[in-house]
């Protein structure tokens with residue numbers, strides 16, 4: 001039975017037992033394991049080890065981490081925020097969430113901070129789910145228009161299997177990466193629910209394979225038609241007219257509309273540009289870093305352990321998960337986690353506030369809409 005993305009959460013709070021629960025994403029797709037975060041150290045580890053990952057989700061987890069930390073030691077607001085901020089460097093949502101929570105809590109007496117930290121974390125989670133749903137609605141309009149255009153340009157007797165809209169996505173920007181619905185996957189879920197014929201090309205996304213293990217798992221659960229491809233296949237598919245649109249998420253978007261996302265996104269954008277395939281980025285406004293202009297020069301790019309490149313893990317024939325080495329021990333490795341796609345390659349920014357051009361004017365309009373929304 002397929003499930004609606006609407007109802008699925010990757011982090012939640014249980015009032016009974018006062019528990020912060022997460023899906024441990026390192027166990028997917030082979031096991032759906034739920035664990036409880038009890039301490040600041042648990043929250044930091046969950047982010048660093050990528051039991052939770054995805055820009056909006058790590059911000060939300062950090063907010064719950066502040067709550068857990070204050071429960072342990074009510075005097076530790078600043079040091080908790082510092083420890084959480086150091087867990088991953090690239091996604092701006094982490095800093096954004098911690099800044100929000102710190103500003104709110106600093107104005108309160110220590111005694112009131114614990115309860116407020118929990119309320120703020122829960123609010124952040126609910127707000128992100130709402131933002132993702134709105135991103136889905138706004139992106140759906142784009143998908144509807146592209147499908148109509150495709151159907152009008154193809155006589156029905158020629159369309160055959162090609163009658164559906166083929167969407168390529170990279171990494172995982174689904175409900176697992178957010179408070180709900182996802183960013184890049186939200187328009188796809190909304191389209192599928194609305195009965196639009198969609199098919200998703202899922203980049204496997206080496207080295208951690210978030211596409212193969214997370215996006216494919218999500219789409220399969222919701223019954224969305226999809227096909228897993230190697231990271232290098234996208235250009236070929238685009239040259240052969242097999243991709244109608246790319247939609248990816250973002251870990252940080254700059255004032256001039258540059259987009260930092262999972263390593264390999266830039267190469268997809270180049271291929272899309274060369275083949276006239278629209279390339280959209282879906283993001284909540286919390287992913288915009290208004291302090292940064294030039295993404296290539298200014299965004300800190302996370303480098304991770306060589307083990308992620310040297311080893312792959314998966315389900316062996318005996319049903320156990322095994323980790324195997326794929327490179328010679330003497331070979332050096334570099335493991336950059338993200339890259340920056342310059343704004344000129346981005347067709348539009350799909351946000352909860354509307355769809356905007358990826359340029360200085362477009363991002364300034366998002367800032368105006370944010371101010372109007374808050375005020």
Ligand SMILES: CSC[C@@H](O)[C@@H](O)C(=O)COP(=O)(O)O
Pocket residue numbers: 053054055056091170171172173174177178182183184210248249250251261262337
């Ligand atoms: C809605 S999530 C957008 C991005 O965070 C996502 O595409 C991505 O790059 C995630 O990277 P990850 O390293 O798995 O945290």
